[in-house]
Amino acid sequence: MNPNDEPSRSDSRTGHPWRKGPFNIFGIGVDAEWRSNLKWSRLQGKIAPLENRLVLDVGCGNGYYMFRMLGEGARFVLGIDPSLLFLAQFHAILKYAPRLPVALLPLRSDEFSVVQMRERGVEFDSVFSMGVLYHRRDPEQHLLELAQALCQGGELILETLVVINSDEFFILHPEGPYAKMPNIDLIPSQRILNGWLVESGFGDIQVIDISKTTVDEQRSTEWMTFESLTDFLNPGNPEQTIEGFPAPIRTIVKAKKL
């Protein structure tokens, strides 16, 4: 391509769909489906400072948050996520900053051997799990995996869907899709979620944010042209999903490994 040419639309959207962002790569703005900076701003300053910490990001997607963690001074950030597309997006960005202390392994959390890490003397100071728990059939098993990866006194930052219901001990179990997502098994109330955390070996549990997902934060863009939140909500009542369930509300919780 002639360097003076404007990139064509298809050139500029290489790697589609970009779910998490935004990124700015030498003037090319990648306007991803999720404005992930909004989630980051909801937890920034409310968690243990990441300065010099060893961090694990489970379900890291394309690594957007890993770059933000490095920006907060983390010593090293390891991400795990089974999506090969997100791995390719991560490397497309890392190519321009190859010396950053960050790596992404294409694994699911149940394939990632914490035992082997431990044998090599590796325990994480902070572990993030954002947007993963509701995809797991056995959420308490996921919380146990996160606890095993942490050093004693280390911090878990958990972001997930919750239901707000007059029954504090409510669990939503969609039999079919939830907001058109086929793989959502259980969405607990905050009280149930806190109970799962206690059962999994966490204490000092603090809810640092509860927010409703808005179409300002999750929407279709040139870099993610498939359906997005507007298509997942009831057009007559945005308080409900298209299937009639409560619309997505997300909590961010921090907890210490006891």
Ligand SMILES: C[S@@+](CC[C@H](N)C(=O)[O-])C[C@H]1O[C@@H](n2cnc3c(N)ncnc32)[C@H](O)[C@@H]1O
């Ligand atoms: C909804 S996205 C969340 C991405 C990012 N953490 C965020 O908060 O925006 C869920 C991610 O978790 C990954 N994932 C799903 N199950 C996983 C598992 N068992 N272990 C690790 N990652 C998983 C998916 O590939 C996907 O990238």
